[in-house]
Amino acid sequence: MSVIAVRKDPEKLTLTIEAEFDAPIESIWQLWADPRKLERWWGPPTYPATVTKHDLTPGGRVEYHMTGPEGDQPGGYWDIVEVEPPRRILLRDSACAADGTPNMDLPTNTIRVGIEEITPGRTRMLIEIEFPSIEAMEKTIAMGTDEGLRQAVGQVDAILAQETVQR
Amino acid sequence: MKQAPPDVDRVFAALADHTRRDIVRRAIRGEEGILDLAGHYSMSFAAVQKHVAVLERAGLITKQRIGRRKIVRTNLEALLVVRRLLDQFEEQWRGRIDRMDKLVAETAARVVETKGRKR
Numbered sequence: 001m002s003v004i005a006v007r008k009d010p011e012k013l014t015l016t017i018e019a020e021f022d023a024p025i026e027s028i029w030q031l032w033a034d035p036r037k038l039e040r041w042w043g044p045p046t047y048p049a050t051v052t053k054h055d056l057t058p059g060g061r062v063e064y065h066m067t068g069p070e071g072d073q074p075g076g077y078w079d080i081v082e083v084e085p086p087r088r089i090l091l092r093d094s095a096c097a098a099d100g101t102p103n104m105d106l107p108t109n110t111i112r113v114g115i116e117e118i119t120p121g122r123t124r125m126l127i128e129i130e131f132p133s134i135e136a137m138e139k140t141i142a143m144g145t146d147e148g149l150r151q152a153v154g155q156v157d158a159i160l161a162q163e164t165v166q167r
Numbered sequence: 168m169k170q171a172p173p174d175v176d177r178v179f180a181a182l183a184d185h186t187r188r189d190i191v192r193r194a195i196r197g198e199e200g201i202l203d204l205a206g207h208y209s210m211s212f213a214a215v216q217k218h219v220a221v222l223e224r225a226g227l228i229t230k231q232r233i234g235r236r237k238i239v240r241t242n243l244e245a246l247l248v249v250r251r252l253l254d255q256f257e258e259q260w261r262g263r264i265d266r267m268d269k270l271v272a273e274t275a276a277r278v279v280e281t282k283g284r285k286r
Contacts, residue, residue: 011191
């Protein structure tokens with residue numbers, strides 16, 4: 001089990017995930033730094049990701065799109081704010097159309113990645129995702145990232161049902 | 168007692184402020200009135216009162232009368248809506264980390280194989 005802790009802060013709208021891997025720090029860094037590796041974990045099997053631009057330097061951009069079972073291609077890009085190989089990345093993840101036009105309707109989430117060696121060959125990774133708003137969380141979930149999508153639909157239904165009952 | 172339903176847009180706007188998040192945290196215990204709450208901050212009573220009003224409109228807190236006192240209490244239901252959304256993201260990232268784990272294991276296996284071949 002590589003996920004060892006998950007913290008959710010509903011007031012600050014952040015999700016923090018701590019994971020440990022039996023791998024040296026450089027291998028974990030490469031998951032982010034190598035676009036061919038990145039595209040193998042970013043999208044779920046039903047929405048594989050293709051990384052079309054990968055400039056992991058401060059001020060640089062990483063651009064990607066995913067391809068869904070119906071041929072739909074939700075896209076996105078990271079604006080890289082800070083990078084300190086092999087241990088730290090601060091990026092802002094935004095959505096865009098398949099042709100790269102920014103999708104202003106979808107929110108920008110902030111992702112902080114911290115990687116550290118526990119012992120040689122064992123590495124800890126901390127990922128913190130900060131959402132600008134609850135609306136942002138809902139939209140990101142609904143954005144064709146299969147995992148959670150089905151649940152998200154049920155979720156929205158549940159919220160609406162709940163509101164109806166209470167009114 | 169009637170509680171305002173959580174309005175997602177308003178909840179988001181209300182939670183965007185640090186003082187209001189702090190009020191939500193303090194009001195979980197449901198022991199303090201606005202005057203007590205105002206004592207925790209350097210701002211005026213009126214300013215705290217305004218923050219409380221924003222939270223109340225968002226359905227995040229309610230005011231309850233207990234005897235002669237009016238206490239402010241967090242509506243946990245509204246906070247739970249946010250928590251459930253965070254659960255969805257947890258699932259998404261757990262999936263990503265599982266894939267990372269497999270990828271790392273695969274890479275390690277290939278290194279061993281390559282090394283073996285060199286010998």
